[in-house]
Amino acid sequence: MGEKTVATYFKDFKIKDHSLGMAFVVLFVIAAFVGWPNFLRIRNLTNILRQISYTGIIGLGMTMVIISGGIDLSVGSMCAFVGGISIYFLNLFGPESILGIALTILFSLVLGMVCGALNGIMVAKFKMAPFIVTLGTMSIFRSLIQYFSNAGNILSENTLYGRIGSGVFLRLPIPVWCFFAVGILLHVVLNHTAFGRYICATGSNEQVAKYSAINVKLVKMIPYIITGLTVGVTALMWSSRLNCINPSDCTGYEMDAIAAAVIGGTLMSGGKGSIIGTMMGAVMLGIINNMLVMGGISAFLQQAVKGLVIIVAVLLQYNNNGK
Amino acid sequence: MGEKTVATYFKDFKIKDHSLGMAFVVLFVIAAFVGWPNFLRIRNLTNILRQISYTGIIGLGMTMVIISGGIDLSVGSMCAFVGGISIYFLNLFGPESILGIALTILFSLVLGMVCGALNGIMVAKFKMAPFIVTLGTMSIFRSLIQYFSNAGNILSENTLYGRIGSGVFLRLPIPVWCFFAVGILLHVVLNHTAFGRYICATGSNEQVAKYSAINVKLVKMIPYIITGLTVGVTALMWSSRLNCINPSDCTGYEMDAIAAAVIGGTLMSGGKGSIIGTMMGAVMLGIINNMLVMGGISAFLQQAVKGLVIIVAVLLQYNNNGK
Amino acid sequence: AGAAETKNAIPKIGIAVPSPDHGWTGGVGWWAEKAVKDFEAKYPGKYEFKVLHADGYAKQLSDVEDLMVWGMDYLVILPHESAPLTPVVKEAHDSGVKVIVVDRGLTDTSFGYINLAGNNKEMGKVSGIYVRDYMKKNNLTKYVAMGGMPVVIDGERMNAFFDEMGKDASLVNLAGGRAYDFSDWSTQKGLELMENYLQKYPEIHAVFCQDDDVMTGVLQAIKESGRKDIKLVFGGAGSKAAYEMIMHDDPLVKATATYHPSMVYDAIAYCLDVAEGKKSSDFNTAKAPTAVVLPSVLVDKSNVSQFYDKDSVF
Amino acid sequence: MKGIVDSRDILYLDGISKEFSSVRVLDQITFGIREGEVMGLIGENGAGKSTLIKIICGIYQPTEGQVLLNGELVDIPDYITGKKLGIGIVPQEFNLINSLTVYENIFLGNEIHKGLLLDKKLMRLKAREQLDRLKMPVDVDKLVSDLSVAEKQMVEISKAMILDARILIFDEPTTTLTGHEVEILFDLMRNLREKGVTMVFVSHKLHEVKTICDRVTVFRDGKLISVDDIAEVDEHDLARKMVGRDFSQVFPPKLKRAENTVILEVGHFCIANLLKDVSFTLRKGEILGFAGLVGAGRTETMEALMGLRRLEKGTVLLNGEIVKIKNARDAVDHKLGYISEDRQGKGIVQGFDIPKNISLISLPDKYVRHGFIDKAAEDLSANHYIDEFKVVAASKKMELKYFSGGNQQKVYLARWMDTEPQILILDEPTRGIDINAKREIYEFIHALAESGISCILISSEMEEIIGLCSRVYVMKEGHIADCLEGDEITEENIMFNATGIKKGN
């Protein structure tokens, strides 16, 4: 070990160890060309960040779930559900109630965690396949919020609520700040706490984790609760941005969240992943999208290009990992 | 060994070995009550069968993929893609060309297999996570067919084509016959051929399979081709039923196909599964759906009930399997 | 030409529509592209167009943001969903973009834009009148109805429809009261729903399904059931397939009520008229939207030839 | 309750029984373990040793009976509780997380914190110290997946050591170690004993038990047979107690080399960082040994031969003809067979029953009629092997994961025998199997060779190599150090070539 000089650093630098970063840079440069000169405008860049922040935040929780060996398909429906119920809750207070807003923030986060715990309990305690559990709850959350709202818009009556989601702080939209904050928090949890390590261990080999005196059930459950929490944050950001929730909101969030995680290098089979990677993955998805829009690709083909890019991104990583 | 008398058979009968069959019977009885007297009408039963046959057929291929340790999310888009392109192909022939129809049948199956091979190669040869590969191709197939059709309906000009999909043979709709035929075929492949054995071995432990002189790459690839074939069959049945394909058709097929497999006892983690189980799973989904309609459950809640039933069905199985 | 003044030397026109999640929106996309092609040919090099298709309103929201960064002068938008798109469209308006909203309107009516739409209430009403009268005339009593998706315009149509049906007490909605299921405006879903209805209700006389794509599925289910009790299937919007059936005296399909995706073409044409100075751009500074309503017309054998366009994808 | 018989006992097992779905695998086990002793635990495969250990740790719950710690009744519902009570375990199967690094594994479940966060620096430091004590200087930041089997075992031992447990249980810790490494481990154990740590040591190698243990407990068929002071019994007694009858010669008489025909010639195998110019020959009907320290490259050589690893350079001559073996199927077609050292990871299919496991390779050649599997033929052949190898199974339809190691190994052997190989490579074929099964396997290898089949035996057990082989290649760091023949095959010669160190120096 010892001190590394700059020279040895560059000597040790192996592209394959930094394939994600390289891919990011390459993509950025391409986007700058394709979208010249709009792409590099501050306005455009913050736009991209805001656009990806909603699914990005959830992607961070999803990363934890995937590392632990699970998957959560219910996040999109859950987000609409939590957002909708939270607005009902908010409307119990006066139209300018700050207290109402404060309590709704709390309510939203807690409700998200409760929903997440529901998934978590079924996966961890009843040992059901996460794919199936969350496929089921995906239908359930969506169905319930449609039922409660009679499939109509759920409008907030609070005039101040909208300021959260559409607010800007130090030139960055508030959802983007949330994205960074949740990212840093979960990065620390994953890399610098025993719990983070237990998630990796359990996702890699449950049996071994058990023999290492790890409370496997708990370790498998908590990532779902964390994901519920991130869903709560996004639900807040989203519902307050529009000051309303439609029961069909947030459809397909699960795919973007998963894609961000996987592009960021998280193994679908569990055991390994990175929060920073997911953050980069989410931003890359945003850049690709922006590029397609700015580049004027046929609208019908945009999805195809996006699919292709995801595949190629992952392909490059796999090959670099030398398997 | 030796002959079993009926008595010993019943003595050996353990509910847990037949949990799926029991669940099926229970569900059937409940449905008969809830939907009395309509449910038991032959007409209703054949209807249920026809309704589930489309995703059911694909579920059979999906079962093979899941057993081999994979997953295929692209089946729905692939189905619209194959169906659409096949109609373009059919329209190259005259409006009453029987030859055209015969060739289109072939074309459709082959195209399905080619699409499946695409997924298969990426999974098997490039060792990419199946979830990601097929998430990508899901976008790609959908996008391409929208592009080709300009997002409009693709109408068949052949006046006879419609007879396949809406035809009835010996009182059963043709798609139902296909469902049974493909089911029996794949059941035999899975249980009575070396290849079926290899799929299970590979899905259970790839290393072991490799060390046992199994061509792991091939064994991982072929299930995707089989799934492509089943998609081809469904695409034929579906496109010929309406004599047209809309590029947004068949959305969400993947979920039904996977649900059928998993309800039928196929392990999401691979290595174990049953075609008969999937067939029962598909029919159970159909019965549930029928029951909800007949029972007059609020349309908004129907999805919730369906989600719940899936979870409970799987929960019962897991508990019975004694894990 | 005395064009309304814009920021760009070559004015930029941004068009945001939903992506083709069913036949009708497929038509919208097609007509939007067709308009762009036509007007590019008509005014070569004079305008820049960008058409964006969004698969959900979150995507559309970011599409509008992207169009702002691109620097559009005009926005023609068919909002995926009214409420969530309203703020961002308002933001565009406030930054000087002239806005034309098509079909599904905005929730904020305190600023100036063109609201070009079909008449959903009228569509429901026209349909209701036709179905009611037809049933009366043929001594039919039992009907079922299907909605599209749970969105505002859908409710408007269904309510207007049931208002008309309610005027004759002898007509019964088999689902009871004003109950109905959603077809997602998709053929596949329409087929499945109809199959279930056919099982549930031993006798049905008429089906209102509000959309011609859905109607295709409904008809298929009826055909396969071999049942003869159904005498009328009424869709809506005015698809090519429906027009053809009306032309060819289909036993079940007698008429439809227009609500055509080509309205997006009209909206783009309106936009160019403004840009060319042929129409006033004052709407932009007004305190309320200017409504341009395309009527919903009953199309039957007598007038179908005026509406049929054999090149349309819808 | 009988109460504590001996006040020296730290742990007392009182009438412990365990049933798995009404099959009794432990029957009324009662004995005590004294503070600061090393208690040996021996018995045939499936005797119930691991099960008992798991009960002590809290991983399994006994069906009957209780555990007393320091004379007090304790309830150990899970391993977390077991650990809190000061019980540590080195489990029988590998228990490391491949995607984590060495130090992360060592501290898994036992992390050191600095405030709320992990103290990675301190953990690295301590991990390094621990590994140094085991004379295994691996980089603590290396991923476990990149370690050799022996290195993994040492990490595993370190993981248990770091617990500072009062009772430390080793379930067959030496199966993957060579003599040299076993010595290091024993030194460490002696050290611990001086500090008053109580240890339980499970091994199938009786001389090890004799060397390190103070007392020894023998199990047979889930029953306690005896508890003796080690001084009062010799290896022969132990073997007899385990098997339940007299037990004489372990190794069959050495074969006289019958033929001189070279049937296999491997030339200049090279794989970067793994193999350096490995060449050897194999004669018809001989038992050829491959010795060396763990990590010397023996497994890699054979895997390359079998087409399971890509070679950078190298030729294979079979019966004088050059053959290209690109994958295991080619190897099988050329009548080569390979029993991997990693039975769990590369050998058996856990979820398959006996017939399916046995027929896995020979399926297309033997059991497919007109495209379909002939299940009757499959069953018949399974019955044949069950008899031949004396596989003990409640039912041949039981999934293999429920079988003990020795029986799994027999099924695995049967699979390869069913391919009718001319050359059979056995990589650590007796790892983790009991003395009786071992002898059966020795006799089996012997019989194979007599019938003209050539065997390559890779083993880290010196006595196996010496007892069975007519010639021995010794590998060191990826190359062949020497080829020993006849009387040259001695422990000293092998060790010298494997390590470069002469014994006694």
Ligand SMILES: Nc1ncnc2c1ncn2[C@@H]1O[C@H](COP(=O)(O)OP(=O)(O)OP(=O)(O)O)[C@@H](O)[C@H]1O
């Ligand atoms: N989870 C389980 N379910 C069913 N049977 C089991 C289970 N675990 C162990 N057994 C059975 O219990 C018996 C004792 O197994 P155990 O692993 O304790 O033996 P062992 O003495 O450690 O053998 P070995 O020397 O091979 O490690 C065996 O017959 C085994 O098949």
Ligand SMILES: Nc1ncnc2c1ncn2[C@@H]1O[C@H](COP(=O)(O)OP(=O)(O)OP(=O)(O)O)[C@@H](O)[C@H]1O
């Ligand atoms: N995938 C790998 N990547 C890097 N190094 C590896 C890999 N596999 C094995 N090695 C290294 O190659 C060397 C040879 O390993 P191996 O354990 O197979 O040798 P061996 O002589 O067969 O010993 P054993 O008695 O354990 O079978 C070891 O140093 C090991 O760490």
Ligand SMILES: O[C@@H]1[C@@H](O)[C@H](O)OC[C@H]1O
């Ligand atoms: O699906 C269509 C809907 O989007 C439009 O607004 O009205 C007509 C419907 O058919």
Ligand SMILES: [Mg+2]
């Ligand atoms: Mg054991």
Ligand SMILES: [Mg+2]
């Ligand atoms: Mg080895």
